[in-house]
Amino acid sequence: MIEIDRPREIAAIDMGSNSFHMVVARVVGHSLQIVSRHKQRVHLADGLNDNMELDQAAIQRGLSCLAMFAERLQGFDSENVRIAATYTLRQARNAAVFLQRAERVLPYPIEIIAGTEEARLIYLGVAHTQHEPGQKLVVDIGGGSTELIIGEGFQPKLQYSKHMGCVSYNQQFFPKGKISPKAMAAAHMAALQKMESIASRYRRLGWDTAIGASGTIKAIREVIIAQGHADGIISKERLEEVVTLVSACKHSDELALPGLPDDRKPVFAAGVAILSAIFTALKIDQMIFSDGALREGLLYEMEERFRHSDIRIRTATAMATQYNVDIDQATRVRDTAKEIYIQATAGSTHAELVSLLNWGALLHEVGLSISYPGFHRHSAYLLRHSTMPGFNLEEQTVLATLARFQRKSLKLDEMPELSIFKRKHLYPMIRALRLAVALHGQRTDEPLPSMVLTAEKEKWLLSLPDGWQTNNRLLAADLDKEQEYWRKAGWELSISPSEEMV
Numbered sequence: 001m002i003e004i005d006r007p008r009e010i011a012a013i014d015m016g017s018n019s020f021h022m023v024v025a026r027v028v029g030h031s032l033q034i035v036s037r038h039k040q041r042v043h044l045a046d047g048l049n050d051n052m053e054l055d056q057a058a059i060q061r062g063l064s065c066l067a068m069f070a071e072r073l074q075g076f077d078s079e080n081v082r083i084a085a086t087y088t089l090r091q092a093r094n095a096a097v098f099l100q101r102a103e104r105v106l107p108y109p110i111e112i113i114a115g116t117e118e119a120r121l122i123y124l125g126v127a128h129t130q131h132e133p134g135q136k137l138v139v140d141i142g143g144g145s146t147e148l149i150i151g152e153g154f155q156p157k158l159q160y161s162k163h164m165g166c167v168s169y170n171q172q173f174f175p176k177g178k179i180s181p182k183a184m185a186a187a188h189m190a191a192l193q194k195m196e197s198i199a200s201r202y203r204r205l206g207w208d209t210a211i212g213a214s215g216t217i218k219a220i221r222e223v224i225i226a227q228g229h230a231d232g233i234i235s236k237e238r239l240e241e242v243v244t245l246v247s248a249c250k251h252s253d254e255l256a257l258p259g260l261p262d263d264r265k266p267v268f269a270a271g272v273a274i275l276s277a278i279f280t281a282l283k284i285d286q287m288i289f290s291d292g293a294l295r296e297g298l299l300y301e302m303e304e305r306f307r308h309s310d311i312r313i314r315t316a317t318a319m320a321t322q323y324n325v326d327i328d329q330a331t332r333v334r335d336t337a338k339e340i341y342i343q344a345t346a347g348s349t350h351a352e353l354v355s356l357l358n359w360g361a362l363l364h365e366v367g368l369s370i371s372y373p374g375f376h377r378h379s380a381y382l383l384r385h386s387t388m389p390g391f392n393l394e395e396q397t398v399l400a401t402l403a404r405f406q407r408k409s410l411k412l413d414e415m416p417e418l419s420i421f422k423r424k425h426l427y428p429m430i431r432a433l434r435l436a437v438a439l440h441g442q443r444t445d446e447p448l449p450s451m452v453l454t455a456e457k458e459k460w461l462l463s464l465p466d467g468w469q470t471n472n473r474l475l476a477a478d479l480d481k482e483q484e485y486w487r488k489a490g491w492e493l494s495i496s497p498s499e500e501m502v
Contacts, residue, residue, distance in 0.1 A: 007026040007027055007028055007033075008026070008027045008080065009024060009025065009026050009027070009035070009076070009080065010024070010025055010027060010032075010080045010081070010082075010299060010302050010303065011023065011024045011025070011072075011073055011076060011080065011081050011082075011299075012081075012082050012083070012084075012295045012296070012298035012299045012302065013066075013069060013081075013082075013083040013084070013295065014084055014086070014293070014294045014295040014298070015042075015044070015062070015083065015084065015085040015086065015089065015110070016042075016044070016086055016087075016088075016142055016143055016294075017044055017045035017086065017087050017088040017142055017143025017144035017145075017165055017167050017168075018041065018042070018043060018044070018045065018142070018143030018165075018166065018167050018215070018267065019039055019040060019041050019042060019143075019215065020039070020040050020042050020044075020062070020065045020066070020069070021037070021038070021039050021293075021294075021295050022037070022038040022039075022069045022072065022295070023036070023037050023038075023295045023296065023299060024036045024037075024072065025299050027303060032299055032300065032303060036072070038068075038069060038072065040065040040068065041263055042058075042061045042062050042065050043058070043061065043167070044058050044061070044062055044088045044089075044143070045087070045088045045143045045144050045165070045167040045168060045171075046058060046167065046171075047059065047061075048088060048091065048092060051093065052091055052092060052093050053092060053093050053094045054088070054092045054094055054095075054097075054098060059097070059098050059101065062098065062102070063098075063101055063102060063105055066102055066105050066106040067105040067106070069106060070105055070106045070107075073106070073108070076108075078107075078108050078109070080302075081108045082111070082298045082299075082301075082302050083106070083108055083109065083110045083111065084110075084111050084112075084113045084118070084121070084294060084298055084392070085110055085111065085112045085113070086112075086113065086115075086118050086142060086144070086145065086294070087115070087118075087142060087143065087144030087145040087163075087165060088143065088144050089112050090112055090113075090114070090115070090393070091144065095112060095419075096417050096419055099112075099419035100419070103419075109420040110419065110420070111392035111393070111394060111395075111420065112392060112393045112394065112419075113392045113393060114161075114387070114392075114393055114396075115145055115147065115160075115161025116159055116160070116161055116387045116389075117387075117388075117389065117390075117391070117392065118145070118147055118161055118294060119140075119147035119148070119149050119156070119159040119160065119161050120149070120156055120159060120297075120389050121294050121297030121298060121301065122138060122140045122147050122149065122213060122293055122294050122297055123136075123138050123149040123151050123156045123159065123297070124154060124156075124296075124297035124300055124301060125213070125292040125293050125294060125295065125296030125297030125298075125299075125300065126138045126211055126213055126290045126292040126293065126296075126297075127151065127153065127154045127292070128154070128292060128296060128297075128300045129290055129291055129292030129296055130211055130288075130290040130292055132208070132209040132211065132288075133208065134152065134207075134208030134209065135150060135151065135152045135157075135205075135206065135207045135208050135209075136149075136150065136151055136152070136207055136208070136209050136210075136211055137149070137150050137202070137207035137209070137210045137211065137282070137284075138150075138151070138211050138212075138213060138290075139210070139211070139212050139213070139217065139275075139278055139287070140212075140213040140214045140217075140293060140294070141165065141166060141212075141214050141216040141217060141271055141274050141275060142165050142166070142214055142216075143165045143166055143167035143168070143267070144163070144165040144167060144168050145161050145162060145163055145164065145165050146161070146162045146164050146165060146274060146278070147159070147160070147161050147162075148160050148161075148162070148198070148202065148278070150202060150205050150206075150207055157205065158201065158202065158205055160198050162194045162195070162198075163194070164190070164191050164194050164274055165270075165274075166216050166267035166268075166270040166271035166274065167267055167270070168270075169187050169190070169191070169270035169271075169273065169274060170266060170267045170269070170270040172187075172190075173186050173187040173190070173269075173270065173273070174187070174252065174269050174270060177251045177252035177253060177266060178250070178251060179246065179247070179249050179250060179251060179252060179254075179255075179269050180247070180250065181247045183269075184243065184246065184247045184269065184272075184273050187269070187270060187273035187274070187277075188273045188276055188277045188280075189277075190277075191273060191274045191276075191277030191278065191281075192277045192280060192281055194277075195277060195278060195281035195282070196281070199281040199282055202282050203282060203283060209288065210282075210284050210285075210286065210287040210288070211287065211288055211289070211290045212234065212275070212287045212288070212289050212290070213289070213290050213291075213292060213293040214293060215264065216264075216267070216268075216271035216274075216275065217234070217271075217275060217287070217289055218289055219259075219260060219261070219264045219268060219271065220234060220239070220242060220271065220272060220275060221234055221289045222259035222260065222261075223242055223245075223257050223258070223259045223260050224238050224239075224242065224259075225259055226257070226258035226259030226260075227241065227258070227259075232288070232289060233286050233287070233288060234275075234286060234287040234288075234289070235285065235286040235287075236279055236284065236285055236286070239272075239275065239276055239279055240276070242257075242272055243272055243273075243276050245257060246268065246269050246272050249269075252265045252266050252268065252269065253265065255268055255269075311389055311390035312355075312359065312388075312389075312390035312391055312395075314389075314390075315388050315389050315390050315391065316359045316362055316363060316388075317362075319363055319366065319386065319388065320362055320363060320366070323363075323366040323368075323369040323382070324368075324369055325362070325363065325365055325366060325368075326365065326443070328445070329365070329440065329443050330361060330362045330363070330364070330365060331362075332436075332440045332445075333361045333364065333433070333436045333437055333440050334357075334358055334361035334362055334436075336435075336436040336439055336440060336448065337357055337361045337432045337433045337435070337436035338354065338357060338358060338361075338432075340431075340432040340435050340436060340453055341354070341357055341428060341429060341432035342354075343452070343453040343454075343455075344428050344431070344432060344453055344455040344460065345428055345455070346455075350425075353421075353425060353429060356395060356398050356399065356402075356429070357402070357429045357432065357433065359399060360383075360398070360399045360402035360403060360429070360433060361402075361433055361436065363379070363383060363399060363403065364376075364379055364402065364403050364406050364433065364437070365379060366378075366379045366382050366383065366403075367379030367380070367381070367382060367403070370382075376403055376404055376405075376406050376407050376408060377404060379400075379403035379404070379406075380400040380401070380403045380404035381400070383396060383399040383400040383403050384396055384397060384399075384400035394418060394419060394420045394421065397416055397418065398418070398421060398426065398429075400416075401415060401416065401426060401430070402426075402429060402430060402433055405430045405433075405434070406430075406433050406434060406437050407434065407437055408485070409485060409488065409489075410430075410485055410486070410488065410489035410491070412489055427458075428455070431460060431486075431491070431493075434482060434485075435453075435462070435482070435493075438475075438478045438479055438482045439475065439479075441474070441475065441478050442474065442475065449464050449465050449468045449472070450464075450465060451463060451464050458490065458491045458492060459491075459492040459494070460491075460492065460493050460494070461494045461495075461496065462479075462493065462494070462495045462496075463495075463496055463497065464495060464496075464497060465497065466497035467497075468497075479493075479495055483495070
């Protein structure tokens with residue numbers, strides 16, 4: 001019997017502020033074939049209280065949805081599933097609690113992505129599904145944030161994420177569903193103010209086609225079609241008609257507009273006000289709609305990563321160049337840290353952790369561009385807060401943590417909370433990077449002495465050739481100091497001559 005290889009299936013989940021979406025695709029040749037889509041209204045942002053914490057009801061709604069998605073993903077390997085959480089979980093102070101509980105119902109890593117990373121992925125999803133020539137302006141109005149991107153082909157050129165969304169604006173300007181011309185004008189003005197800082201840059205760069213993504217813009221398009229405009233184009237004049245229709249209602253329950261689904265009514269006024277402000281600020285004449293969005297961007301990048309170079313390589317290289325990193329020194333540290341880490345973990349390494357260690361080592365000195373004193377803290381700040389396409393917030397946190405603890409005292413109580421990775425994953429990486437930094441303290445091309453490292457949890461033994469201390473007194477002094485730092489942290493670093501090297 002001849003066995004036929006089944007196409008690989010991949011899945012992406014977008015955990016938005018209003019809805020959770022899941023799309024499953026089959027990899028066929030060099031393209032993706034969508035095989036199923038799933039959507040659930042979760043209203044996650046409704047659960048954010050004044051202290052920016054998710055209430056238990058919102059958490060439970062999210063978990064119930066993820067449990068349903070888990071049924072469809074049974075049998076999927078973790079490398080074939082990518083899950084991204086956006087604005088609400090970026091804002092929620094108790095996001096870690098949600099993620100810990102989510103892991104029990106959906107056993108795949110959940111990435112909380114930065115707004116600019118969300119924008120990049122949205123653009124990628126639209127670019128793969130909407131093959132318009134020339135430069136494209138892509139607008140995605142979500143529940144908590146709005147992403148605006150200008151790009152060409154598959155490459156974004158300008159991208160921003162603004163803290164304005166149909167759920168957050170609904171709470172602020174249309175409480176309890178009350179609508180009025182005054183409320184519409186206030187929401188419109190607030191969105192205009194958000195756009196003020198970026199509008200001129202977008203108009204100056206320009207675009208050939210404006211494309212809208214997301215449920216908000218889709219709902220506006222459906223209302224316009226129901227008004228008799230079969231082409232579905234959202235023009236300035238047609239959008240103004242929708243604004244007039246919405247403003248005439250006194251409550252969201254009264255939005256009996258043909259084409260508008262009931263579940264979209266509660267946040268429709270807010271979405272219309274935001275899009276109207278974007279049209280005004282950017283002087284948009286007309287906009288078409290694309291089904292592509294964040295989840296499609298996740299899918300296509302997942303497949304891209306299997307077949308092409310990882311975008312994170314380009315990001316790390318560009319950042320190293322931007323901050324004038326000594327590439328020779330960074331490369332020496334990276335290679336030694338990787339060698340030590342592999343020896344310490346006896347080969348039982350996770351490929352993703354090795355990659356993060358490599359990038360962390362490459363970028364550990366970016367803070368030198370600010371000043372030498374405390375440069376490890378400067379490096380950590382830059383790695384945590386810079387826009388780094390391809391990296392999610394957790395990955396940036398790992399890079400920042402490696403940079404922060406590369407030297408000086410090990411104040412491990414200052415380590416940030418993690419959700420995808422655990423502290424026990426980072427400790428060997430930190431030790432390996434610290435040793436590599438210490439061993440290359442002289443910043444020369446002189447080869448290091450041969451060394452063997454054995455590790456048992458917090459106890460590491462570094463074996464070096466007999467007599468190395470005599471010929472490397474400065475290095476020996478640096479390692480003595482490093483041993484002291486380890487002791488204060490509750491770790492143990494022993495250094496001894498290797499019998500095989502004597």
